[in-house]
Amino acid sequence: MIVPVSHVAALSAGLFALGLFGALARRNGIGILISIELMLNAANLNFVAFSRAQGDGSGMGQAAALFVIGVAAAGAAVGLALMLAIYRHRRTIAADEIDLLKG
Amino acid sequence: MLLSLIPLLPLAAFVILIFFGRRLGKFSPLVSLTALMGSVLLSFSMLGLLQDARFAHTPPTVAWNWILFGGRRLTFALLADPLAVTMCLVVTVIGWGIMLYSVGYMKGDPRYSRFFAYLSLFFASMLTLVLADHLVLLYIAWEGVGLCSYLLISFWFEKPAAAAAGKKAFLTTRVGDLGLLLGILLLALKGGELSFRGLAAHPEAVGPWAALAAVLLFWGAVGKSAQFPLHVWLPDAMEGPTAVSALIHAATMVAAGVYLTARAFPLFLAGPEALQVVGATGAVTTFFAATIACTQTDLKKILAYSTISQLGFMMLALGCGAAFAGMFHLVTHAAFKALLFLCAGSVIHAVHHQDVTRMGGLLRSMPITGATFLIAAFAMAGVPPLAGFWSKEAVLAAAAGDPLGRGWLLWTAAATAGLTAFYITRAGILIFLGSPRGNGQAHESSWTMTVPLIFLALGAVGIGWINGPWTGHAFERFLHLPVWAAAGHGAAHGTGHGAGVGHGPGLLILSLVLAGGGIGLAFLRYGLGVQLLPERLRRAGQPIYRVIANKYFIDELYEAVLIRPFLAISRALFRFDQRGVDGAVNGAGLAGLWVSRFKGWVDRRIVDGAVNGAAAVTGWLGAGVRGLQTGWVQHYLLIAVVGGMVLLLLLIRGWA
Structure with a gap:
């Protein structure tokens, strides 16, 4: 059974919306990071699906997905390190309590 | 090059003392005494060189080019001819004695080392002046000694009188220095020679200007040698330390005017009218200062006027064309007048005042000072065979043999000789004989002060013998100064014999009578208390006496x-x-x-x-x-997202 691209796109859109909501609305810094991972993976899903649907066999989309996973791992590492550093200084990782750059 | 060390050694001592004097403290005199001893020895070695036949006609010189302009050359040139070496010996030998004396005299002064620094600077300037072969270099040194004179007169500047006296001395001699400067400029403008050797070789180079140039140079000498009418500074200069009075204002600096005149004598001979001025100035000065000296009661003032008078005496001899007689008297005068001043210093040191009427009988408590003072006094009075006798006789002979036949010069000189014997005997009697008149406890000074007294006393006795007849007038032959052959109105280098024409037994008797008469009258008046003049005559003379006692106002x-x-x-x-x-x-x-x-x-x-x-x-x-800028990271993300959505909307609608 071949799953049509539209289904995958819909799933991906839903996943992205969930991630976006989480990134904008969660107070916990770790939660924001997780939500960002969700959005990245929604994009990955699109890459893979459209690569397959295109059917030229080049696998460019899948390569892009692999890159995104790598970059996401690096991003997560930096993000967690930032969270750790902020926690050490301010004893909190609540996003609305961190406003050091307030003008 | 050794020649240049003569002035440079004292200069080095000055530099050392001015920078390290405070640290050297009471060892400061050692520096200046050592340096000056070097100059003494070098001066003697120059004397030795002059005995050498090779230097007989070309005396040792040193010269550096200094400024070259317009084909004219200014040189720092030193010349050790017999005249300069003689003067050098006078300055350094007598100066060394006086410096040794100062070690004791200035003891305990808060500016002890500064005093010796100034003395060393004075010696450097004076020796440069003496040795200078160039009139411009001489002028520099001339101002240098003037500066040192100022510094040393007002050495105790806390005393207002000393500060004023220094100022007066400086300003008055400046009036004379102007003449000297004008004379040098006139010589330079009219193409004359500025070096003494050149001046001696071509005295006629300036032609008719010679007389004026000579008078201008003499005007400088008038200021420096305290001749009438610029004599007023010298009596006031006695405010300085007595050692300074002895060194600068009796023996050396004030003699510089006489020395300059003798040094530039060829120029005076080229313009003989100048000699009229010299003779007249000398005669007026010597007589009028001698009369003042008879009336003073301040010991140092008596000696100051005596110095003025004796300098006038030398000028008188020069004015008669006898440079040698003037220089000879300069040498002997330096010895006995320095001695008189040092004795005066010793007395003042002992009794703490300078009024001769309040002294008396000091011979008993100060035997060395008293004996040396009497030697110096008799030397100045002209008692044979002491130094003054020979030189005074030479001056009288010069006046008697005046080529212009000015008889009044001889009579003035003779009268002054009598007055000199009178006033110095008066001073000696008032200080040392009779009964004490409130001296307190006077006692003899320490050895650093009495040794120079004895040393100078030997000079005051014997210095005249260098020109004794039994030596064949050795000093005159050594100096070899130009003499005036009046008839031809020209200069001739000759040695002559004696100093003049009328040199006979008559003059010798006159000179002895004058000395004896002056001493005898003074002894009668002040030793025995005999009134010399009848009562009526004395009353009549009272106003004259007051005028003289007030220094002619x-x-x-x-x-x-x-x-x-x-x-x-x-x-x-x-x-x-x-x-x-x-x-x-x-x-x-x-x-x-x-x-x-x-x-x-x-x-x-x-x-x-x-x-x-x-x-x-x-x-x-x-x-x-x-x-x-809220600082909330989610806020920024929301804006980015909304922005992205707006862009997307625009893209989809095709508006962008």
Whole structure:
């Protein structure tokens, strides 16, 4: 059974919306990071699906997905390190309590 | 090069003392004494060189080129001819004795090492003056000794009298220095030689200007040697330490005028009219200063007027064309007058005042000082065979043999010789004989002071013998000064025999009678208390006596005629300066102030306003925009997302 691209796109859109909501609305810094991972993976899903649907066999989309996973791992590492550093200084990782750059 | 060390050694001592004197403390005299001893030895070695036949006609010299301009050359040239070496020996040998004396005399002074620094500077200047072969170098040294004289007269500047005396000495001699400068300039302008050797070789180079140039040079000598009418500074200069009076104002510096005249003598011979001026000045000075010396009661003032008188005596000899007689008297006078001053210093040190009428009987308590003073006094009076006898006789012989036949010069000289014997005997009797008149406990001075006294006493006894007849007038042959052959009105280098024409037993008897008469009368009057003049004559002479005792009122005359009008002019100019010139300057200043105030207003209101306005606008904008910067990371993300969605919408609708 071949799953049509539209289904995958819909799933991906839903996943992205969930991630976006989480990134904008969660107070916990770790939660924001997780939500960002969700959005990245929604994009990955699109890459893979459209690569397959295109059917030229080049696998460019899948390569892009692999890159995104790598970059996401690096991003997560930096993000967690930032969270750790902020926690050490301010004893909190609540996003609305961190406003050091307030003008 | 050894020659240049003669003045350089004392200069080095001066430099060391001025920088390290405080640290050297009471060892300071060692530095100056050592340096000066070097100069003494070098001077003697120069004397030795002059005995050498090779140097007989070309004396040792040193010369550096200094300035070259317009084909004319100024050189730092030193010349050790017999005249200069003689003067060098006088300065260094007598100077060394006086410096040794100062070690004791200045003991305990707060500026002890400074004193020796000044003395060393004086020796450096004086020896340069003596050895200089060039008139410009001589002029520099001439001013140098003037400066040292000023520094040393006002050495105790806490005393207002000493400070004033230093100023007076400096300013009065400056009047003379102007003449010297003008003389040098005249010589330079008229193409004359400025070096003494050149002057001796071509004295006629300036032609008819020779007499005027010679008179101008002599005008400088008048100031430095305290001749009438510029003599007023020397008596006041006695405010300085007595050692300074002995060194500078008796033996060496004041003799510089006589020395200059003798040194430039070929020029005087080229313009013989100048010798009239020299002779007349010398005669007037010597007689009138001798009369003042008879009336003074301040010991140092007596010696000061005596010095003026003796310098006039030398000038008189020079004015008669006998340079040798003048120089010979200079040498002997340096010895006995320095000795007189040092004895006076020793006495003053012991009794703490200078009034001869309050001394007396000091011979018992101060035997060495007393004996040496009497030797010096008799030397000056002209008692044979002491030094003064020989040189005084030479001067009298010169006056008697005056080529212009001015008889009054001889009579003035003879009268002065008598007066000299009288006043110095008077001083000696008042100080050392009779009964004490309130001396307190006088006692003999320490050995550093008495040793120079004995040393100089030997000089005062024997220095005249160097020209004794039994030596064949060795000193005169050694100096070899030009003499005046009047008939031809030209100069001739000759040695002659004796100093003049009328050199016979008559003159010898005259000289002995004068000395004996002066001493005898003084002894009668002050030793035995006999009134010399009948009562009526004394009363009649009272006003004359008062005039003389007040030094002919010359100081008062200068005060009224020169100083007061000068001060009045100065005050008027000062007032003009204050009202007129200062007013203009202050007006300009005020105008500048108003302009500046207006500019300040423009600057504050307009320029600063623009700048501040720009800053304020920036501030308002910043305040408005800062609300965007909340610092919340999610806020920024929301804006990015909304922005992205807007862009997407535009893209989809095809508006972008």
